Amino acid sequence: MRAMVLERTAPVEDEPLEARDRSELRPEIGEVSIAVEACGVCRTDVHLAEGEVSTPLPVVPGHQVVGRVLERGGGVESLRPGDVVGVGWVSATCGRCAFCVSGRENLCRRARFTGRDRDGGYAEQMTAPERAVYRLPPGFPAAKAAPLLCAGVIGYRTFKLSGIESGGKLGLFGFGASAHLVLQIARHAGCDVFVFTRTPAHREHALEMGAVWAGGSEDDPGILLDAAASFAPAGAVIPQALRRLERGGTLAVNAIHMTPIPSFDFELLSGERAVRSVTNFTRQDALEFLDLAARIPLEPETHEFPLRAANEALSKVKRGQVRGAAVLVIRN
Ligand SMILES: [Zn+2]
Ligand SMILES: [Zn+2]
Structure with a gap:
């Protein structure tokens, strides 16, 4: 499968993302694998690529992911293959600290993030923990739903x-x-x-x-x-x-x-x-917001790019040349 990988930090004009072929992904226990259809490009991705927000390298960025569940790992009950799902920035929180036990897990100091601490959606496939995956409301094509997952x-x-x-x-x-x-x-x-x-x-x-x-x-x-x-x-x-x-x-x-x-x-x-x-968001925020987005209904305006043009998309986001949200469209 194809992925755009950040192997070194550099100004986005120097095209720090490299196209790589990687082996197919299999979910671990508690995770699903996802066939990515669209992934939003966020200003945070610019900060990661340029080293203003630290990240372990190499990493596949992308934390506004829409796709279909391919396969589920052991113990996953709420999702099945074929489900249309979204993945956002917060990938995991510790579940035990004072913030996590009081419904403020967005402030967890041990939080891990999609497209920073584990590979994200600038790729044809990704894996995510079940708890970081959201069912999406009907009525949004993949590219329109993607910006809901962080920007929204x-x-x-x-x-x-x-x-x-x-x-x-x-x-x-x-x-x-x-x-x-x-x-x-x-x-x-x-x-x-x-x-x-x-x-x-x-x-x-x-x-x-x-x-x-x-x-x-x-x-x-x-x-x-x-x-x-x-x-x-x-x-x-x-x-x-x-x-x-x-x-x-x-x-x-x-x-x-x-x-x-x-x-x-x-x-x-x-x-x-x-x-x-x-700072970040809670799972409750995401559930409330996705419900609201469908009721309004929100109409995200998107500027779409193919996966291979991820560097160009980052440059345009950095320079404020996107009207609405930049989105990589990976499969239709
Ligand atoms: Zn973001
Ligand atoms: Zn915590």
Whole structure:
């Protein structure tokens, strides 16, 4: 089977992923093997390829995987061959720490991640533990379902942690794969959405999708936001977002890596404003979100690439040249 393998970290323009032929995969006890049909390309994959987020090498990246179960290992009860399934970023958690036993396994320090600690979906096949596999709602073709598995579910967690209430004014800073799905969730909740992005094409996209305002991160929409979410890997956005936030509002930061945050006056934070990061997701988040995605229904916009073009897809994600979500389409 064919896989795109990260053997060395390098700028994605230098094409760090190599195409390799590998032997067919067999599931171990408690796992299934999956014939991959589509895999989303996430900014985290850019950080992994470039060494900003550490990873053991070699590794097959890819943690927004949609495919069909090929074979199940011993002890697997909930899945059968042929089932359409998805796999996301969280592959395993310890199940015993204070976080795991209180429903906050997203914070487990022993968590292992798909496409980092074990091979992911930039390949024709992968294996995954039963607990890391989700049944997908009907109605989504594989390429459209793929971005739900990270951009969507972590975006959903970001939306929740921002504390925005139905009908409120929500600011989104950065408008890529995750934010374009959060915009749809927010509109479904009756919120007015304000989008801040330096990319003119992304502003246009946001307005087409129903944002009430779109501008640059320095621009003033003339109102104060009840809550905000940042998707940009740039620390400079934090004080810019705080400047637009109403008293008592939360800025939820969806990032796994960020450039340093510049110092700012306390005044921007006073008035009980809060900044909080968003880390991974829980299984409960994923189940809730997949159900919501089908009910809205979310319409992910995808820019599709063949598996062999994974390096090009990473470059485009890095440069913000993708409208919606980048997806590798592996089988049809
Ligand atoms: Zn991701
Ligand atoms: Zn744990």
